[in-house]
Amino acid sequence: MSSCHKAYITTPIYYVNDIAHIGHAYTTIIADTLARYSRMSGLDTFFLTGTDEHGQKIEEAAKARGKSTQEYADEISATFKNLWDEFDISYDKFIRTTDEDHMRGVQKAFLKMFNNGDIYKDTYKGHYCISCETFFPEIQLVDGEFCPECGKPTSVVEEESYFFKLSKYQDKLLEWYNNNPDCILPRSKRNEVIRFVEGGLTDLSITRTSFDWGVKLPEEINDPKHVMYVWLDALMNYVTALGYGNDEAKMDFWPARVHLIGKDILRFHAIYWPAFLMSLDLPMPKHIAAHGWWTRDGEKMSKSKGNVVNPKEVADAYGLDNFRYFMLREVPFGGDGDFSQKALIDRINSDLGNDLGNLLNRLIGMSGKYFDGKVESGKVATYYQTELDEVNESLQKLEPLLFEMQIHRYLEELWRPLSVANKAIDKYQPWALMKEGREEEAMALNGLIANILAKVSIMLSPVMPKVCAKIAKALNFEIDHENWQKLFKEKALIANFTLEKIDPLFPRIEAPLLAQAEPADKPAKEEKKKKEKKVETKETEGVALIGIDQFFQTSLKVGTVVEAQEVPKSKKLLLLQVDLGEEKPRQIVAGIKEWYSAEDMLNTQVCVVANLKPAKLMGMLSEGMLLAAKDEDGLCMIRPEKPKKPGTPIG
Ligand code: ME8
Numbered sequence: 001m002s003s004c005h006k007a008y009i010t011t012p013i014y015y016v017n018d019i020a021h022i023g024h025a026y027t028t029i030i031a032d033t034l035a036r037y038s039r040m041s042g043l044d045t046f047f048l049t050g051t052d053e054h055g056q057k058i059e060e061a062a063k064a065r066g067k068s069t070q071e072y073a074d075e076i077s078a079t080f081k082n083l084w085d086e087f088d089i090s091y092d093k094f095i096r097t098t099d100e101d102h103m104r105g106v107q108k109a110f111l112k113m114f115n116n117g118d119i120y121k122d123t124y125k126g127h128y129c130i131s132c133e134t135f136f137p138e139i140q141l142v143d144g145e146f147c148p149e150c151g152k153p154t155s156v157v158e159e160e161s162y163f164f165k166l167s168k169y170q171d172k173l174l175e176w177y178n179n180n181p182d183c184i185l186p187r188s189k190r191n192e193v194i195r196f197v198e199g200g201l202t203d204l205s206i207t208r209t210s211f212d213w214g215v216k217l218p219e220e221i222n223d224p225k226h227v228m229y230v231w232l233d234a235l236m237n238y239v240t241a242l243g244y245g246n247d248e249a250k251m252d253f254w255p256a257r258v259h260l261i262g263k264d265i266l267r268f269h270a271i272y273w274p275a276f277l278m279s280l281d282l283p284m285p286k287h288i289a290a291h292g293w294w295t296r297d298g299e300k301m302s303k304s305k306g307n308v309v310n311p312k313e314v315a316d317a318y319g320l321d322n323f324r325y326f327m328l329r330e331v332p333f334g335g336d337g338d339f340s341q342k343a344l345i346d347r348i349n350s351d352l353g354n355d356l357g358n359l360l361n362r363l364i365g366m367s368g369k370y371f372d373g374k375v376e377s378g379k380v381a382t383y384y385q386t387e388l389d390e391v392n393e394s395l396q397k398l399e400p401l402l403f404e405m406q407i408h409r410y411l412e413e414l415w416r417p418l419s420v421a422n423k424a425i426d427k428y429q430p431w432a433l434m435k436e437g438r439e440e441e442a443m444a445l446n447g448l449i450a451n452i453l454a455k456v457s458i459m460l461s462p463v464m465p466k467v468c469a470k471i472a473k474a475l476n477f478e479i480d481h482e483n484w485q486k487l488f489k490e491k492a493l494i495a496n497f498t499l500e501k502i503d504p505l506f507p508r509i510e511a512p513l514l515a516q517a518e519p520a521d522k523p524a525k526e527e528k529k530k531k532e533k534k535v536e537t538k539e540t541e542g543v544a545l546i547g548i549d550q551f552f553q554t555s556l557k558v559g560t561v562v563e564a565q566e567v568p569k570s571k572k573l574l575l576l577q578v579d580l581g582e583e584k585p586r587q588i589v590a591g592i593k594e595w596y597s598a599e600d601m602l603n604t605q606v607c608v609v610a611n612l613k614p615a616k617l618m619g620m621l622s623e624g625m626l627l628a629a630k631d632e633d634g635l636c637m638i639r640p641e642k643p644k645k646p647g648t649p650i651g
Contacts, residue, residue, distance in 0.1 A: 007038040007045045008253040012261050013052040013095060013237050016076035017061040020083050021301065022327075022339055023262060023294050025311035029324050030291065030333075030407065031260045032089045036462035037402055038257070039090075040484050046253045048241045049084060050095030051077040055230030056130050059213040069213050073098060083312060087320060088465070095241045097215075097233055106228060106236045107218040108245030109280055113164065114221060118279045121223075124161040124205040127154040133230050135205060148583070149264070162207040162217075162226065169275040170201045176274060176284055184270050185289040185405045186334035188563040188577050189263065192584060193270045204272065206232045235273045239282065256285040258405075263290040263334075263584065289405045292336040292587070298616050309339050317513040321464035322348050322506070328463055329411045332565075335575065336587055336614075336621035341512040343619055353506040355418045356456070360471060360505065362422075363449045366430050367499050370442060375475075377451060377493035379444035387424050391417040391452055392491050398459055407463075412568055414459055421452040447493070450475055454494045455487050467505055474502045555611035556627070556650035558640050559586070564598035570618055574598055578624065580610055581647020589622035595635045607638045607650055 011031045014024050028049060035047035053073040062072035073096075081094050095102060113119050126135040129147035135157075140148045147154050177183060177194050184190035207217065207226040214227030238259065242250040261269050269288045277284060294309070295301060301308045315323045326347045331337030367373050381388060394416040401410040424445065433442040454475050461468035461479045472479045476497035486492045562585050563577035574593050577585040588608070592601075607627040614623045627638040640648075 005042075005044055006253050007035075007043040007257040008242070008255070009035045009038065009045065009047045010238055010241075010256055010259050011049040012265060013050040013097065013234055014080055015055075015057065016051050016053050016073045016080070017057050018303075019076065019079050020311060022296075022309035022311050022314070023301075024080075025083075025087070026294060026327050027260050027262060027291065028084060028087075028089055029327055031258075032087075032091075033324070033328065033407070033462045034258065034260075034402065035090055036465060040458075040462065040479070040481055041399075042481050042485075044253075046093070046242070046250065047091045048093050048095060048238070049089065049091045050093070050237060050241070051080055051097070052230070052234045052237075053077060053096055053098045054214040054227075054233050055133050056208075056211050056213070057133055057230075059211055060130065070098065086312065087315065093241050095237050097237060101243075101246045102237060102240040103215045103233075105240030105243075105245030106215050106233050109236055109239075109276070110228065110232070111218040111220055113276070113279045114162075114218075116279065118165045118168065119162050119206070120165070121160065121162050123158065124163075125156070125158040126205070128157040129154045157210065159209050160226075161205040161209070162223075163203040164206045164232070164276070164279070166201045166204045166272070166275055169278055170197060172278055173197055173201075173271065173274060180284070182287060182404070183284065184266070185287055186563075188585065189266060189290050189334065190270075191562060193266065196267065196583075197271060201271070205229065231268050231272060232276070235268065235276060238273075238285075239280075255283040256287075258287040258289050259285050261288065261290050263292055266290045287405075290334065292331060292334055292621075294337050294339055295614070295621060296339045298338055298614060298621075313514060314344070318344060318348065318509070319467075321467040322352060325352060325411070325464055328407045330408070330619045332408050332575065332620070333405045336623075337619060338616040338621055340616075341514060345509045345512065348506055349508055351415065353508055355415060355422065357504060357506040359418055359421055359449065360453060360474065360502075362425060363446060363453065364474070364499055364501055366425075366442075366449075367446050368501070370430070370434055370439075371446065373499040373501075374443075374496070375446050375450045375499055376443055376496040377447040378496070379440055380447040380451060380493060383441050383444040384424065384448045387420050387448055388451075388491075390420050391455065394420075395455060395459065395488060409568070411460075411463065414456060417452045417456050421449050424448060450499075451487075451493050458484055458487055470502055470505065474500045476500065551651070553611075554609060557581075557608050557610045558644040558646060558648040558650060559606050559608045559610075559624075560646045561601045561604055561606060564601040566593065566598050567618055567620070573617060574601060575620060576601060576626075578606060578608060578626075579646040580608060580624075581645060586610075586623040587621055588624045588626060589617040589620050590626050591617075592626070592628065592635060592637070596637070604637075605639050605643060607640070 009031050011027050031047060035045050038045040058073060059069050062069040065072060077096055084091060127138060127141055128135050129152060131152045132147060132149045136148060136154060141154060142148055145153055174197055177190055184193055206229040208229060209225045212227050214230060215233050217223050217226050238256060239254060242253050244251060259269055274284055296307045296309050299307060326344045329347060330343060367375050394413050397413050398410055401413060428445050430442045430445050453471060454477060457468040457471040458479055468479055477483055477494055557580050559578040559580045561576050562579045565575050567573040567575050572591045572593050574590050576588045576590055578588050579585045609625040612625055614621050628635050629638060
């Protein structure tokens with residue numbers, strides 16, 4: 001089994017019912033970043049991605065296009081693989097659930113679970129959502145019919161089925177969550193899972209008979225009309241990719257260091273998957289890390305709205321590495337994020353252009369003008385030890401941030417050395433030093449800047465591999481394990497060299513480079529606005545009177561703040577996760593930091609406007625508003641007088 005010198009990193013395997021969009025790219029890019037860092041730091045790394053090709057949804061998508069299911073799956077699977085190849089994603093294996101050895105591995109696992117008494121046969125009656133490939137109990141349905149996850153109609157299914165004894169693992173699962181505080185990241189997501197499991201687990205139907213695009217049961221069970229439930233088949237990919245049930249040579253990579261997933265599939269990964277592993281007597285993954293959801297310009301992406309962000313188009317227009325940086329820097333891991341070209345352009349012009357690109361330009365300019373491009377490290381420590389210490393201090397904070405999935409903070413911290421460098425130039429003014437004949441100090445200053453750029457580009461390279469390779473080339477060194485060890489771990493300095501001039505890395509972008517998607521429902525929206533205007537209101541003392549119906553259009557609810565943190569660089573905002581009694585807490589960005597700290601807010605109750613259209617604040621999605629009162633003495637929260645259950649309506 002995996003030693004601490006091995007790192008196994010996975011993405012979800014993507015359904016082949018549609019082509020890749022920005023959400024898929026996000027997961028894959030985070031995983032790629034972790035894999036690149038692991039390799040650079042000397043870990044024996046295995047990075048897995050692939051496609052999930054069985055199930056009713058795929059069968060129906062193929063039918064709708066008049067293709068055989070296999071032909072259709074081949075086609076879409078290839079579009080994912082090609083995109084990741086174009087994006088230079090450094091995967092070690094691209095698995096397909098239609099691979100023979102995967103299917104054999106799944107059958108072996110099924111047989112093992114069956115033989116150890118964890119699988120039994122019964123009949124299933126339930127409401128099935130094909131889109132989510134999930135059964136839902138009646139009480140969870142919206143209006144008794146619609147899927148609580150995606151809103152599509154469900155169908156009633158009654159069929160013979162094999163069941164996995166999920167209920168048997170309830171206590172063992174809770175023990176695992178409780179003994180491993182970081183098994184699910186961010187931690188707030190672990191609390192959600194614990195609450196769900198404490199609510200009781202029922203056994204899981206794991207075979208279907210109404211269609212046959214799936215893995216057949218093992219021959220030994222001799223029940224050919226059943227195929228396996230797509231999630232059992234899909235989750236097993238994480239071990240069949242290492243040869244489980246076949247040639248098990250690579251199984252020493254197990255357990256996974258991290259399964260990267262979106263929050264939409266947390267339940268499958270944090271409940272079903274560990275339970276299957278327990279049944280198979282395999283160790284638990286170290287981390288399951290669930291990221292948030294991307295929207296576009298504040299709206300959910302969907303084909304019908306025509307606002308789906310195509311990652312290839314964005315990368316082609318703005319540069320792949322810039323796109324990677326934007327996605328990882330813009331949103332705190334676990335929070336929801338919004339894609340807008342404006343936000344992307346701001347990041348490119350400001351963080352990348354002003355802070356990083358300009359620093360390199362300044363170095364090229366100064367060393368060219370005063371020293372024929374020569375840069376020396378010899379006297380850096382003599383004149384600029386304070387700056388070096390500050391830089392090293394920041395760099396030492398980085399690794400834990402990466403492996404705790406605080407990737408936005410990793411990048412934020414990585415920008416501090418750049419700021420040290422830019423400030424040093426302004427403070428010591430190399431042109432003045434030269435005028436005063438203090439050449440040695442000016443050369444040392446150049447050395448300082450070059451070393452900061454070298455160290456930053458090593459640590460930034462997993463996020464922006466191509467750009468950092470260019471910076472390294474200009475500074476005459478290579479980004480590899482040896483230099484990671486020397487410049488980062490041992491805090492050594494680069495050798496003397498002559499700078500190679502390169503073109504500006506981040507030319508300024510003045511206007512959006514892609515056509516903006518026009519929301520397809522715009523006419524309907526305008527019509528609605530007009531209607532809203534027509535609502536009759538009486539005025540009294542300047543305040544419009546409304547009817548009770550209008551008041552009840554606002555959904556006010558009691559919520560409990562289950563997580564609170566400061567929004568970096570913002571004087572006003574706190575980022576809160578508020579439990580409204582729904583499946584997941586709401587993310588709310590509140591402008592209350594002047595009056596309340598994150599600590600003040602944690603575990604307190606608040607009143608929330610729960611049906612506001614989500615809005616974006618500093619790149620983060622806010623899914624509600626807190627009620628507060630403000631006068632000249634400041635602001636105070638409006639709270640229930642006594643504790644109330646999260647989700648209790650107010651009115
Ligand atoms: O769920 N924002 O596949 P899938 C952020 N086959 N991430 C998004 C996103 C968005 N708007 N849309 C998709 C499946 N994703 C299963 C997985 S694993 C054993 C089986 C990302 O094609 C996110 O990571 O629906 C999500 O979990 C994944 O794509 C789902 O991809």
